[in-house]
Amino acid sequence: MSAVRTLWDRLALYLPVLLMGVLAMATYWLVRSTPERSGPEPTAAAVHEPDYFMRKFAVKTYTANGQLKSDVRGGEARHFPDTDTLEIDQVRIRSFNEQGRLTTATANKAITNGDASEVQLIGNAQVIRAAVTDDQGQAQPSLTFNGEFLHAFMNTEQVKSHKPVELTRGKDRFTADSMDFDNLERVMLLRGRVRGKLVPGNTH
Template identity: 65%
Template sequence: MLYLPVLVMGVLALGTYWLVRSTPVVEHNAPERVRGHEPDYFMHGFSVKSFDPAGKLRSEVMGDVARHYPDTQWLEIDAIRIRSFDAEGRLTTASANRGLTNEDGSEVQLIGNAIVVREAITASKGKPEQVRTEYRGEFLHAFMDTEQVKSNKPVELRRGKDVFTADAMDYDNVQQVILLRGRVRGTLTPTTR
C-alpha cells in the first residue's frame, strides 16, 4: 500500500509520455512557397470593358491570349487591341503584337508593331478641330488616364500629312506638347487653301 501512489504516478507518467509521442506535430509558420513569375490564370479570345459612373464605355481591351501574373499584378496580352474614350467621347485606338497592362487598364505597354491612333475631330462648322494623329514604333508606353504616350525606342509620328521620326518621344495630349529626342527628322506638308 505504501508504494501504490508511486506506482499509479509512474503509470500516469508513462501514459502521458506515450500520448505526447503519438500526437501529430503541428507545423509552426511554415514558410510560404515562393512564387516565380508564373501566370495564375489565362484568357483566350477575350474582351474586357470598363465603364464610367454614367454607364458610358470608357475603354475596351481585347486580345488573343492573356496571362495574369500575381507577382506583378499585370496582364500580358498577345495581339492586343485597345479602344479608349476620353471625357469628351473622343476615340483613341491602339494595337501591338504584345502588350502589358495593369489591372485597371490605365497604363499599357505596347511591344512589337505598336500603333496608337487618335482620330480626327471636326468642329461644328465642318472644319477640323484636331487632325488624325498616329504613333508607330516597336515600343510605346501609353498612360490612358493622363493621355500621355512615351517611348525610348525609335518612333514615327504622323499628324495629318506631316511625318516625324525620332529616337525617343514624350507626348502629352492634354498639354498638346510633344518632345522628340535623338535624331529627329520631319516632313511638313503645306495645307491647300
C-alpha cells in the same frame, strides 16, 4: 522511534526547499537543451506566374454612369497576381477618356494594368488618336504613332518611347530615336536623329 520521528520532521521541514531546487535545476537544463531560433521564418518569394488565362477574349469596362471606358481584345491573355497586370498577345485596345475621345492601340504583345489605362505595346506597336474638335471648335487631325515599343497612357493622352518612333499628324510626319508626347499639354519632345515633314494647311 523518537529519533526516527525527529529525523522525519526535519526532512519534512526541508522538503519544499529541496523540491524547489530540483525544479530550478530541471528548468535550467531545459533552457540550455532547447535549440536557439535562428530568427523569423523567411517568407516565400513572390512568384511571377499567371493565375488564369483567357483565349480569344474581349473585356469591356465602363464608367460609373455606364459609358464605355475601354474595350480590350486579344488572342491570349495571362494575368499575373503579383503585379496585377495582363500580358496580351495580338492585342487591340479601344479607350475613351473623360471627354469621349477615342484612342486605339494595337501590337504583337501588350502589358497592361488592371483597367488598361496604362499599356506597354511591344512589336509592331501602333497608337491612333482619332481626329477630334477641340474646346475652341477647331478640328484636330488624327495622330498615329508607330514603333517597336510604345508606352501609352490612355486617360492622360500621353505616349512615350525610348526606341525609334514615327509620328503622323494628318499629313505631317516626324521620326525620332525616342519620344515623349503629351497631347493635353500640346507638347512633343523628340530626341536623337529627328526628321520631320510639315505640310502647310494640315487640318486632316
